Amino acid sequence: MALHEKEKRRRGGLTRTQFFLIAFICSFAYYVFPGYLFQVLTSFSWICWIFPKSILAQQLGSGLYGLGIGAIGLDWSTVSSYIGSPLVSPWFATANIAAGYFIFMFILTPIFYWLNIYKAKTFPIFSRNLFKSNGQTYNIPAIIDSNFHIDMVAYEKEGPLYLSVSYVITNGAGFASLAALIVHVALFHGRELREQSRSSFQEKTIDIHTKLMRRYKQVPEWWFLVILLPSIAASLFACQKFNDQLQLPWWGLLLACAIGFFFTLPMGIITAITNQAPPLTTITQYIIGYIYPGYPVANMLFRVYGSISTVQAITFLHDFKLGHYMKIPPRTMFMAQMFGTLIATIVYLGTAWWLMETIPDLCEDPSSIWTCPTDTVFYNGSVIWGLIGPQRIFGDLGTYSAINWFFLIGAIAPVPVWLASKVFPKQDWIRLVNMPVLIATMAAMPPATAVNMSTWIIVGFLSGFVVYRYKPDWWRRHNYVLSGALDAGLAFMAVLLYFGLGLEGVGLHWWGNELDGCPLASCPTAKGVVVEGCPVHH
Structure with missing residues (x-):
């Protein structure tokens, strides 16, 4: 392995240590945006922006409080927070997770909800x-x-x-x-x-x-x-x-x-x-x-x-x-x-x-x-x-x-x-x-949430199929290193942001920091149910 590292360096390539440092710095610098400056990147639910007054559209499109159709997170913490890094999961396992997610989230959940099984419309869909x-x-x-x-x-x-x-x-x-x-x-x-x-x-x-x-x-x-x-x-x-x-x-x-x-x-x-x-x-x-x-x-x-x-x-x-x-x-x-x-x-x-x-x-x-x-x-x-x-x-x-x-x-x-x-x-x-x-x-x-799962699946498919298929040798060499660098960079910047700004209460209040932007996604759709901030259906 050591000889191989030297050979790659002579040919102008990067060692895995150098690659780790570059990926770490990029992850560290990028997390300033979803972690502080532009937090909507955590859950980019664009359907809610198109239909700001539609409960149905926001239930479908919200990445945090709905089914997350079309929602995506441009934030590594969104991807890896709950079921680990998709980069280290074999492609067939990612395919199983994607199939299960589609069945439960896009078939069973809507059927239960819109047929009002267990009074589902009285409560948020997610x-x-x-x-x-x-x-x-x-x-x-x-x-x-x-x-x-x-x-x-x-x-x-x-x-x-x-x-x-x-x-x-x-x-x-x-x-x-x-x-x-x-x-x-x-x-x-x-x-x-x-x-x-x-x-x-x-x-x-x-x-x-x-x-x-x-x-x-x-x-x-x-x-x-x-x-x-x-x-x-x-x-x-x-x-x-x-x-x-x-x-x-x-x-x-x-x-x-x-x-x-x-x-x-x-x-x-x-x-x-x-x-x-x-x-x-x-x-x-x-x-x-x-x-x-x-x-x-x-x-x-x-x-x-x-x-x-x-x-x-x-x-x-x-x-x-x-x-x-x-x-x-x-x-x-x-x-x-x-x-x-x-x-x-x-x-x-x-x-x-x-x-x-x-x-x-x-x-x-x-x-x-x-x-x-x-x-x-x-x-x-x-x-x-x-x-x-x-x-x-x-x-x-x-x-x-x-x-x-x-x-x-x-x-x-x-x-x-x-x-x-x-x-x-x-x-x-x-x-x-x-x-x-x-x-x-x-x-x-x-x-x-839906955006965590959908983004995890997308990244898993890209890493396990597209990149691995066309760059297999490079991917085998750098896959785990990249995953660790992304985790480390995010963690260090998150700690720095909290101790440097969070403890002092320094924050930015603008639309880019309004997470999800789907306030109606949690509203009930049953008739006569009164919930603060939600329209009442008659």
Whole structure:
């Protein structure tokens, strides 16, 4: 590799380090525009500008509050904020995501909305908020008692909780994707799993990378146990000692760990193949919500231990796989991961504490840049699944009980693909149809919006098809470098803008900084529904 770098330099080409610096500087300089000077570049919804008084047009064209038809974001943060960089996703996975997005966003969502299924027209077509039956925002604090439990008297007075049609479909997709994950892995990778399991127990050397890594001392299993067992013990102690605050009983913690352990293998397989995987958030919240309803904090903790632990495990494996191919000693990689985790935890906790102390109305002021979409969805999830409970929303006492059929749909979906791959074995493209990834497209929405998904798909297709096809050697050499440079440049400029201008309240107030420019996209279209800032239909 080093000789190749020198050869490229002699021919007048750029080394990857030089390319990284150039891309980093360009990303750093460009983010001044979408990050401060011309923020409408984050979601360029041109249809809303053509039809400024049409609710329908703005519902169709809004990239942040609608279906996002024609909307595009000329901002790397719009592209990579929620499902990662499209540059590192294989093209077939991008195609699966695009197909799933088209089906759910442009077919199912409009059908549900314009047929007024579940009173969909009473609420915005796309929203992460929670609503009452009259279209007003649900008053969540009113149904929480002093111990963070549900106040049933207040809940009966407030009435049942409703979701926007996109939020309903997102939950349905979450149900289906988990069922599809299990069935897909069993059908397509069951034999491979058995063979790999046998070979691992027999300690057979599989490839050249494994042979080369034999030179280094492996990480002994007791190192992992030293991390795992005290962590579980400390978590159990915290749950028991501070049960009034945390609400999660000891058996809930162990059940969450068991769920994470069970799903790590199938999720790891899908992630290794597609760089995408359906999240476990829905199923973990669903399980504890049924078993232990009325406890929102317990629901959040169960979600963290059951789903985030799996994500962290796969990230850990990803780093080890990178070290495997880069020939980094496993023990060195292990220590780097441990120290990195420790440092990141301290920095995250300190940053969160500082933000809560210094920014008034954090995540609550819609006019502020600190709208916290991910945290809002996390909080709303604890209300849906924990405080009120799935039985009162998706169960026999709820409005959306029919959404449970998505479990069956997800379980059936991989079967026709598997059968087609057996009937037509020479058609290799059939095996590239990955139902867990296709169905899980909506899992990130919300907090991801239409413009996030559509722009991600566009960039993914351009990078994976056009550029790779016509410049394959250059693209293989610079693809990951470009992705990292874009991320780094954006991050540094975002921090600089906030500390240099944001803390002082220095902002530009003009039409170019009015995000989306689609004020009517969130308006209901049902007759007689009164929402501030929206016309009333008669």
